[in-house]
Amino acid sequence: MMDDLRELYQEVILDHGKNPRNFRHPDDANREAKGENPMCGDRFMVYLTLKDGVVDDVAFQGRGCAISTASASMMTELVRGKTAAEAEKLFHAFHELCTQDEPDIPEGVDDETMEKLMVMSGVRQFPVRVKCATLAWHAMNAALHGEAAASSDQF
Amino acid sequence: MSDAILNQAYDVQRVREDFPILARSVHARKGKPGKPLVYLDSGASAQKPRQVIQAMTRFLEEDYSNIHRGVHFLSQTATDQFEAVRAKVARFLNAPNDRCIVFTRSSTEAINLVASSYGRTFLNEGDEVILSIMEHHANIVPWQLLQAEKKIVIKVVPCDEDGVLDMDAYRNLLSDRTKLVAITHCSNVLGTVTPAKTIAKLAHERGVPVLFDGSQAVVHGTVDVQDIDADFYVFTAHKLYGPTGLGVLYGKYDLLKKMPPYQGGGDMIESVSFEGTTFKAPPSRFEAGTPPITEVIGLGAAIDYVEALGRDAIAAHEHDLLQYATQQLSQIDGLRIVGTAPGKGPIISFALEGVHPHDVGTIVDQYGVAVRVGRHCAEPLAERFDVGPTVRASFGLYNTREEADALVQSLQAVKEFFGA
Numbered sequence: 398m399m400d401d402l403r404e405l406y407q408e409v410i411l412d413h414g415k416n417p418r419n420f421r422h423p424d425d426a427n428r429e430a431k432g433e434n435p436m437c438g439d440r441f442m443v444y445l446t447l448k449d450g451v452v453d454d455v456a457f458q459g460r461g462c463a464i465s466t467a468s469a470s471m472m473t474e475l476v477r478g479k480t481a482a483e484a485e486k487l488f489h490a491f492h493e494l495c496t497q498d499e500p501d502i503p504e505g506v507d508d509e510t511m512e513k514l515m516v517m518s519g520v521r522q523f524p525v526r527v528k529c530a531t532l533a534w535h536a537m538n539a540a541l542h543g544e545a546a547a548s549s550d551q552f
Numbered sequence: 553m554s555d556a557i558l559n560q561a562y563d564v565q566r567v568r569e570d571f572p573i574l575a576r577s578v579h580a581r582k583g584k585p586g587k588p589l590v591y592l593d594s595g596a597s598a599q600k601p602r603q604v605i606q607a608m609t610r611f612l613e614e615d616y617s618n619i620h621r622g623v624h625f626l627s628q629t630a631t632d633q634f635e636a637v638r639a640k641v642a643r644f645l646n647a648p649n650d651r652c653i654v655f656t657r658s659s660t661e662a663i664n665l666v667a668s669s670y671g672r673t674f675l676n677e678g679d680e681v682i683l684s685i686m687e688h689h690a691n692i693v694p695w696q697l698l699q700a701e702k703k704i705v706i707k708v709v710p711c712d713e714d715g716v717l718d719m720d721a722y723r724n725l726l727s728d729r730t731k732l733v734a735i736t737h738c739s740n741v742l743g744t745v746t747p748a749k750t751i752a753k754l755a756h757e758r759g760v761p762v763l764f765d766g767s768q769a770v771v772h773g774t775v776d777v778q779d780i781d782a783d784f785y786v787f788t789a790h791k792l793y794g795p796t797g798l799g800v801l802y803g804k805y806d807l808l809k810k811m812p813p814y815q816g817g818g819d820m821i822e823s824v825s826f827e828g829t830t831f832k833a834p835p836s837r838f839e840a841g842t843p844p845i846t847e848v849i850g851l852g853a854a855i856d857y858v859e860a861l862g863r864d865a866i867a868a869h870e871h872d873l874l875q876y877a878t879q880q881l882s883q884i885d886g887l888r889i890v891g892t893a894p895g896k897g898p899i900i901s902f903a904l905e906g907v908h909p910h911d912v913g914t915i916v917d918q919y920g921v922a923v924r925v926g927r928h929c930a931e932p933l934a935e936r937f938d939v940g941p942t943v944r945a946s947f948g949l950y951n952t953r954e955e956a957d958a959l960v961q962s963l964q965a966v967k968e969f970f971g972a
Contacts, residue, residue, distance in 0.1 A: 399918065401918065402914075402915060402918050402969070405914070406911075406969065411970065436926055437909070437910050437925065437926050437927075437941050438926065438927050438931075438934065438940050438941045439910075460940065461908065461910075462908035462909075462910035462911045463907070463908060463911045463970070464910070464911065465910075466908075523914060525914075526910070526914060529910060
């Protein structure tokens with residue numbers, strides 16, 4: 398029982414949850430999207446600075462639980478420097494990882510990135526928390542596509 | 553003094569045996585036993601005693617039929633039992649007679665019925681409806697729909713830091729423009745019991761009718777709609793240890809009589825022709841279509857159940873739990889209880905510093921403790937107290953002090969986990 402909890406709240410998640418990285422609003426951001434989960438009131442803004450098709454900077458602000466905050470924080474670290482296409486592929490890989498017992502990971506995601514994403518996969522044992530884990534990722538994906546918001550209804 | 557006497561007579565272990573689900577464990581895994589269920593979410597929906605489950609089963613096995621339509625034996629039997637529950641609900645609320653009792657699908661539908669039927673008929677542009685800051689969305693959104701349609705104005709009574717309704721503000725909001733007051737009788741988040749009798753009296757001085765949302769209040773105390781002088785009073789069966797899919801609207805008969813139908817269909821008409829249809833008198837006018845017959849039978853059994861235990865005895869037991877749990881929770885560093893009104897119901901909402909309620913909910917659940925986390929369908933209230941989402945433990949007639957202890961222990965584990 399507690400093993401599941403440790404699996405969900407790994408040290409790295411607790412760390413990112415308490416000390417989120419890239420928790421700011423970059424001045425030069427040229428894309429932004431809101432992610433909102435009306436059930437719990439979690440709300441994030443994700444900011445992207447896209448330059449020549451590459452995510453030059455990515456950051457977020459808002460308030461949420463440890464899982465959603467940690468996931469948003471880790472997302473910013475993994476997506477920076479990726480092309481828009483790569484970032485979208487990461488979104489799909491992450492979504493698979495959080496929702497499928499046998500995830501169908503798109504090709505071209507490197508092992509090191511996958512290993513970092515795997516940290517969040519414990520959320521599969523807690524179906525009601527999947528929306529927490531994917532909230533900022535949905536917002537990031539919406540921002541990539543120039544949309545203003547991702548609603549949890551779509552998750 | 554009287555509490556102690558009542559509590560001696562109240563055998564909660566015996567009561568728990570009536571609720572089969574309370575014997576189960578949760579999160580059992582291969583080879584590993586689960587944790588005993590600690591159900592502290594009765595405010596969302598209460599568990600059902602065997603007496604209710606059996607009454608519904610017996611009715612389905614022996615007496616089930618549609619009602620109000622057949623000349624056959626079963627239809628008459630089912631109709632008699634159905635209507636006997638209407639009379640029982642009337643007694644339960646001390647309504648003057650059973651014609652004042654309308655069965656709906658939920659409290660939500662009962663409020664929508666009043667907003668739609670009474671509101672559309674008697675409210676016009678610029679008229680004001682007074683709500684309170686502590687309303688459930690079910691008593692906000694129907695009025696907003698009416699606002700969009702009829703351009704009425706919604707006024708909101710605030711509360712103080714303890715969650716006590718600001719009665720001075722209420723007095724000031726009442727005016728010649730006020731056409732209806734709709735306020736909860738007991739907050740589902742704060743537990744605050746509102747001074748219903750005074751609220752109604754002040755409104756009546758201006759000839760304004762009052763609706764009370766009694767979804768929580770009927771569960772935790774005795775309600776007398778004539779003493780309060782409520783014009784409308786709504787509650788739901790599933791929070792009162794009865795089945796889902798059934799609500800009750802009490803309305804003063806003079807008001808119900810003036811109101812047009814809410815929905816059209818069978819069982820609510822006198823005669824139908826394409827030249828024109830005439831409607832039955834209330835309550836039938838508001839009960840279009842086949843009602844939740846079996847659920848009504850279940851509600852009858854639920855009322856019998858709480859009345860057999862004694863509503864004062866239940867209230868005393870729950871009050872003891874509230875005091876004990878409040879005391880224990882208050883000893884946890886960084887825990888802030890939202891809602892500290894005197895005489896409140898057994899509902900404790902709280903925030904734990906440094907830990908999001910969603911994380912609290914997931915972790916205490918692993919210890920078998922079921923609580924509600926979120927904004928409890930009362931977003932404006934969460935904004936008012938600037939707490940965002942909270943954790944809510946709500947106690948029912950079957951809960952024990954040991955379960956309050958289990959909640960506290962699981963919260964200690966949360967704190968250790970997060971180093972909070």
